[in-house]
Amino acid sequence: MIHALFAQQFAEAMQYEAILAPLDGFAECWQAFVASGGRGGNVTVPFKEQAFALAEQLTDRAAQAGAVNTLYLDRQGRLCGDNTDGAGLVQDLVRLAAPLKDQSVLLLGAGGASRGVIGPLLAAGAASITVANRTAAKAQLLAEQFGSKVSGCALTEIPAGHYPLIVNATSSGLSGERPVIAAELLADCQLAYDMLYGKEPTAFLQWCAQLGVPRQADGLGMLVGQAAEAFTIWRGKRPAVEPVIAALKKALA
Structure with missing residues (x-):
């Protein structure tokens, strides 16, 4: 919902959906995603440390955190890991x-x-x-x-x-x-x-x-904020968070 609302702000067609990885098969799951055309994704518990190990290049904040919640392929095709939390x-x-x-x-x-x-x-x-x-x-x-x-x-x-x-x-x-x-x-x-x-x-x-x-x-604003940071990394455009936070609060209520 968050990333769909972000994409709407820029009238961009972006497919973002949940993928359930097996506990012992995160790397294989990610590789299958990339093979199907995937370019970037978020990683949640319990896979952030595995994503950290899988990444070929880490940002300073990912290295400091010891965990990765955002993966993406750069222009050279390298798998990059970041932490936007x-x-x-x-x-x-x-x-x-x-x-x-x-x-x-x-x-x-x-x-x-x-x-x-x-x-x-x-x-x-x-x-x-x-x-x-x-x-x-x-x-x-x-x-x-x-x-x-x-x-x-x-x-x-x-x-x-x-x-x-x-x-x-x-x-x-x-x-x-x-x-x-x-x-x-x-x-x-x-x-x-x-x-x-x-x-x-x-x-x-x-x-x-x-x-x-x-x-x-x-932490609702933090949830939207870390997603906005990931969206900016992937798409090069920073979305507005206030309308998305308001939409989520309405959905929660």
């Missing part, structure tokens, strides 16, 4: 006028979703990023890959500080739960962002609203 998040944060540049960001979760967005958040001007995870070791290991501006800790050991932007990159909302962090950490939060999205606000966003955080946003 972080760019999608940053685009949505900019759209929301989020407190980002020169600000401290609290990022909850140390999985693939977090790894893919740390580099773009730093590139967008974040002064520091604190990665908090259920297990501190995983957060610290992730933080070490990004230099002195990024630190890692356990969810129960987040240092007191000024966090105008808090991003939930955990999957806790899928089970109706939220990351358990101290309420005091929300004191200076201006925007609480959850990468998950749905018809109703996630448990994390509901909790933030109850504790007085002025603004909350789910």
